[in-house]
Amino acid sequence: MVSHRLTLDYDLHPGWLAPFVEGLVAGRAMARACTACARTSFPPQRTCDCGETSADWVALSGLAEVRFRTRGADGDFGLVAFEGADTLAVVALDGLSDGAKTGHILASGGPLARMAVGDLENRAAP
Amino acid sequence: MYLTADAVEWTLAQPMPDPSIVVTGASLTPFNRRKDGSGFRDWAFEAFTSALAMSGLVPGDIDEMYLASESDFFSLQLNPASILASEFGLHDIAATRCEGGGASGQIAVHAAVRAISSAAARHVLVVGVDPSASSLSGDAMRELYGFSFDAWTDGMNGVTATALYALSYLAFAARYGTTDADLAHVTHQNRTNAGRNPGAHLRRSDSLAEIAESPIISNPYRRLHCAPLSDGAAALILSRGDVVPPARRGASRVAGIGASGDHMHLGARRDPGMFQAKTRAMQRACADAGVTPDRIGLAEVYDAYAGAQLQGLVGLGLTEKPGRDTASGVFAADGRCPVNLSGGLMGQGAPVGATGVAQTATCALLLEGRYHAELQPDRLPDYALADTHGGICTTAAVTILQRGRA
Numbered sequence: 001m002v003s004h005r006l007t008l009d010y011d012l013h014p015g016w017l018a019p020f021v022e023g024l025v026a027g028r029a030m031a032r033a034c035t036a037c038a039r040t041s042f043p044p045q046r047t048c049d050c051g052e053t054s055a056d057w058v059a060l061s062g063l064a065e066v067r068f069r070t071r072g073a074d075g076d077f078g079l080v081a082f083e084g085a086d087t088l089a090v091v092a093l094d095g096l097s098d099g100a101k102t103g104h105i106l107a108s109g110g111p112l113a114r115m116a117v118g119d120l121e122n123r124a125a126p
Numbered sequence: 127m128y129l130t131a132d133a134v135e136w137t138l139a140q141p142m143p144d145p146s147i148v149v150t151g152a153s154l155t156p157f158n159r160r161k162d163g164s165g166f167r168d169w170a171f172e173a174f175t176s177a178l179a180m181s182g183l184v185p186g187d188i189d190e191m192y193l194a195s196e197s198d199f200f201s202l203q204l205n206p207a208s209i210l211a212s213e214f215g216l217h218d219i220a221a222t223r224c225e226g227g228g229a230s231g232q233i234a235v236h237a238a239v240r241a242i243s244s245a246a247a248r249h250v251l252v253v254g255v256d257p258s259a260s261s262l263s264g265d266a267m268r269e270l271y272g273f274s275f276d277a278w279t280d281g282m283n284g285v286t287a288t289a290l291y292a293l294s295y296l297a298f299a300a301r302y303g304t305t306d307a308d309l310a311h312v313t314h315q316n317r318t319n320a321g322r323n324p325g326a327h328l329r330r331s332d333s334l335a336e337i338a339e340s341p342i343i344s345n346p347y348r349r350l351h352c353a354p355l356s357d358g359a360a361a362l363i364l365s366r367g368d369v370v371p372p373a374r375r376g377a378s379r380v381a382g383i384g385a386s387g388d389h390m391h392l393g394a395r396r397d398p399g400m401f402q403a404k405t406r407a408m409q410r411a412c413a414d415a416g417v418t419p420d421r422i423g424l425a426e427v428y429d430a431y432a433g434a435q436l437q438g439l440v441g442l443g444l445t446e447k448p449g450r451d452t453a454s455g456v457f458a459a460d461g462r463c464p465v466n467l468s469g470g471l472m473g474q475g476a477p478v479g480a481t482g483v484a485q486t487a488t489c490a491l492l493l494e495g496r497y498h499a500e501l502q503p504d505r506l507p508d509y510a511l512a513d514t515h516g517g518i519c520t521t522a523a524v525t526i527l528q529r530g531r532a
Contacts, residue, residue, distance in 0.1 A: 001163065004202070006202070014278060017278055020278075021278065041394060043276070043278075043279045043391055043393075045391075045394060049394075067297075068293050068296040068297055068300075069296075070289050070292040070293055070296065070344045070345050070346075070347075071342075071344070071345055072288075072289075072341075072342040072343050072344040072345050072347070073341065073342065073343050073344070074268075074285075074286040074288050074289050074343055074344045075284060075285075075286070075289065075344075077283070077285050077289040077290075077292075077293065077344070078293070079293045079296075079297065079392065079393060079398060087391065087393050087394045088392070088393030088394075088398065089279075089391075089393045090279070090280055090283065090285055090290065090293060090391070090392055090393060091283065092283045092284060092285065112282040112284075113278070113282055114282055114283050114284065115279060115282075115283050116283070
C-alpha cells in the first residue's frame with residue numbers, strides 16, 4: 001500500500017448563481033421568478049419548467065415551513081417550503097428546535113454558502 | 127467521396143446484419159473491501175479476461191470499449207479508459223469513459239448497445255470498476271458524495287447522500303404508507319440473498335431485531351438499511367447477432383434499453399418521493415423491448431438504501447403496493463419476480479462504476495442458468511431487468527434482457 005495525501009484549494013466561481021450565493025452569505029433567500037409563468041424557484045432554476053430562461057431575482061421573506069425532517073449521525077436536514085417559492089428546498093436545520101414546524105434562513109457562518117434554517121429568533125438582521 | 131454505381135450495388139448486396147445484441151461475455155469479481163494489496167487495474171483485468179474467455183473471442187475481435195468509473199478522486203487516475211485499454215492489449219481501439227454517478231455502469235452498457243446498433247462495432251467491451259472502499263476514508267467519501275448532487279446547494283450544505291435519500295423516502299412513505307417494518311423486510315431479504323452469493327461484500331443475515339436496533343444514520347435510515355461502498359469490477363462483452371461465436375448463440379439478448387433524467391434538486395420535483403426518471407426510463411425500455419413490466423421475471427434493482435428499493439419497485443411499474451408485495455414474498459428468491467438475488471447493493475456491495483455492469487451481467491448469467499447454484503432459479507424467466515440510477519434517481523438507466531434460445 002502507498003499512502004498519499006492530496007490537498008486541493010479550489011477557487012470556485014458561482015457565475016449566474018452569484019445573487020443566490022451572496023444572499024445565503026447575508027442570510028437572504030434570493031429566488032428566481034420566471035418572467036413567463038411567474039413560477040418562483042428556490043434554490044433557483046436557470047431554466048423554468050415552462051422552458052423560459054428569462055427570470056427576475058426576488059428576495060423571499062426567509063420564512064420556511066418544514067415538510068420533512070431527518071436527523072441522525074449525519075446531521076439534521078429538512079425538505080422545506082420557503083414562503084413565496086413554488087419549489088421545496090433541502091436545507092441544513094441548524095439548531096431548529098425539536099417539533100418546530102417553521103424557521104428562518106440563517107446567514108452562512110463558514111466559508112461555504114450554506115442553505116440553513118434555524119429558529120426564528122436567530123434570523124439575520126435585515 | 128463519391129460512390130460508383132458498382133459500389134452502391136455492392137453495398138446493397140450485403141446481407142442485413144442480425145440486429146440483435148447478444149451478451150457473449152459476463153463476469154464479476156468479488157465485491158468487498160480489498161486488503162490483499164491489489165488495485166483497481168487488477169480487478170478490471172480479472173473481469174475483462176474472464177468475460178473474454180466466456181465469449182470465445184480474442185482481444186483482436188473487440189472493436190470498442192466503454193469504461194464506467196465514477197470519480198478520479200477514488201482512483202487518483204484521470205483518463206482511466208486509456209490506461210485500462212492499454213493494459214488489456216486494446217490500445218488501438220476507441221476507449222471511452224462513461225460517467226453518470228451511480229448510473230455510470232448502465233450508461234456504459236447503453237453506449238455499447240448504441241455502438242452496435244449504429245453498425246459502428248460488432249463486439250464491444252464494457253468494464254465497470256471503482257475502488258470505492260479502500261482508497262479513501264469514510265469521512266472523505268461522505269464529503270465527496272455530498273458534491274455528487276448540486277455542489278452549490280446540497281454539497282455546500284453538508285447534506286449527505288443518506289440524508290437526501292431519507293428525505294425522499296419520507297415523502298414516498300407519506301404517500302404509500304410504508305413503514306420501518308417494510309424497510310426491515312427489504313434489508314433482511316437482500317442480505318439473506320447475499321449470504322448465498324460467494325462474491326458478496328456483506329454475507330450476513332441480520333435479524334429484524336438487529337436491523338431495528340442498528341444506529342440511526344439519518345432517520346428513518348439505520349446503518350443496516352444502507353449499502354456498503356465496495357471495491358470490485360465487472361465486465362460484459364456485447365456482440366452483434368450475426369457474429370456471435372457458435373458456443374454463445376443461445377446466450378441472452380438485449381431486448382430494450384431506456385434512460386431518463388429528473389430535476390437535480392429534490393425540491394423542484396412534482397413529488398420528491400417518486401422516482402419519475404425511473405418510470406420514464408422503464409417505459410422507454412419496455413417500448414424498445416415490446417414488453418410490459420409484468421413480463422419481467424427477475425430484476426436487479428438499485429437499492430442504495432432499503433427505501434430506495436421500495437421506491438424503485440413502484441417507479442419501475444413492478445408494483446403499486448411495495449410494502450405488501452415485499453412482505454408477501456412476491457420479490458423473494460422463490461417469488462413471482464425475484465429482486466436482487468445477488469443481494470443488491472445492500473448485500474453484494476457497490477463499487478460504484480461497476481454496479482450497473484454487474485447488475486446486467488448478473489441478469490445475463492441468471493437467464494443462462496449459470497449463476498451461483500444456491501441462487502439460480504429452477505425456472506428461467508423470459509425477461510430480466512437491470513435497473514440503475516445516479517443521484518436521488520436524477521439519472522436513471524435500465525436494460526431489459528431476454529433469455530436466449532438454444
